Amino acid sequence: GAGVSQSPSNKVTEKGKDVELRCDPISGHTALYWYRQSLGQGLEFLIYFQGNSAPDKSGLPSDRFSAERTGGSVSTLTIQRTQQEDSAVYLCASSLASGGAGANVLTFGAGSRLTVL
Amino acid sequence: AQKVTQAQTEISVVEKEDVTLDCVYETRDTTYYLFWYKQPPSGELVFLIRRNSFDEQNEISGRYSWNFQKSTSSFNFTITASQVVDSAVYFCALSEAEQGAQKLVFGQGTRLTINP
Numbered sequence: 001g002a003g004v005s006q007s008p009s010n011k012v013t014e015k016g017k018d019v020e021l022r023c024d025p026i027s028g029h030t031a032l033y034w035y036r037q038s039l040g041q042g043l044e045f046l047i048y049f050q051g052n053s054a055p056d057k058s059g060l061p062s063d064r065f066s067a068e069r070t071g072g073s074v075s076t077l078t079i080q081r082t083q084q085e086d087s088a089v090y091l092c093a094s095s096l097a098s099g100g101a102g103a104n105v106l107t108f109g110a111g112s113r114l115t116v117l
Numbered sequence: 118a119q120k121v122t123q124a125q126t127e128i129s130v131v132e133k134e135d136v137t138l139d140c141v142y143e144t145r146d147t148t149y150y151l152f153w154y155k156q157p158p159s160g161e162l163v164f165l166i167r168r169n170s171f172d173e174q175n176e177i178s179g180r181y182s183w184n185f186q187k188s189t190s191s192f193n194f195t196i197t198a199s200q201v202v203d204s205a206v207y208f209c210a211l212s213e214a215e216q217g218a219q220k221l222v223f224g225q226g227t228r229l230t231i232n233p
Contacts, residue, residue, distance in 0.1 A: 033220065033221075035223075041225070042208065042223050042224060042225040042226050043208065043223040045220050045221070045222065045223075048220050056220055059220075089160070091162070093162075104150055104167070104212050104219060104221070105152075105164055105167055106162075106164070106221060107164065108154075108161060108162040109161075110160065110161050111160060111161075
């Protein structure tokens with residue numbers, strides 16, 4: 001697509017429920033990233049994918065968080081047994097992985113705002 | 118380890134003033150990229166610039182300019198003749214340029230308010 005698409009744009013859930021957040025990257029972008037932005041805070045790295053593999057998942061806060069990417073395209077971030085501290089905007093970005101002026105220039109989606117009650 | 122520090126949490130100036138946003142970074146690599154992103158009130162991050170560690174030339178784009186100094190590990194951003202539309206949170210970021218995709222490490226951001 002023309003840009004990075006994320007869904008849902010807003011999600012309100014109850015503590016303890018599981019949630020899935022979806023990211024559809026720009027067509028042809030082999031790298032995909034997930035970041036988290038808590039209210040008024042900076043961007044916290046969670047995980048990135050190169051193709052379908054995740055060379056760096058060091059930012060996932062706990063084993064309740066997982067992500068997968070299939071077909072080198074769409075990615076899903078899953079949070080199990082949500083807690084109130086998981087409330088944040090989850091941002092997805094994609095980029096060309098290597099070479100050229102576009103390498104490592106991340107294009108961000110609009111984010112998925114998660115509220116855990 | 119990579120680290121980016123934006124010491125200015127908030128800046129407020131009157132329209133038409135010049136303003137400089139500071140960014141200091143830490144990396145053990147000799148090859149890396151530096152970035153600036155803008156996050157307007159709408160929330161979507163907008164890419165402004167990418168700078169390669171081997172290119173210390175300053176860059177100017179309209180009212181925006183960037184000063185990269187490896188000697189002080191700084192990559193500062195100046196807006197000349199600021200406008201209300203420049204109000205946003207600005208993030209500086211660092212990426213180590215190994216082969217393939219690498220994560221960006223962001224600073225905490227500087228909230229810039231331009232008052233009419």
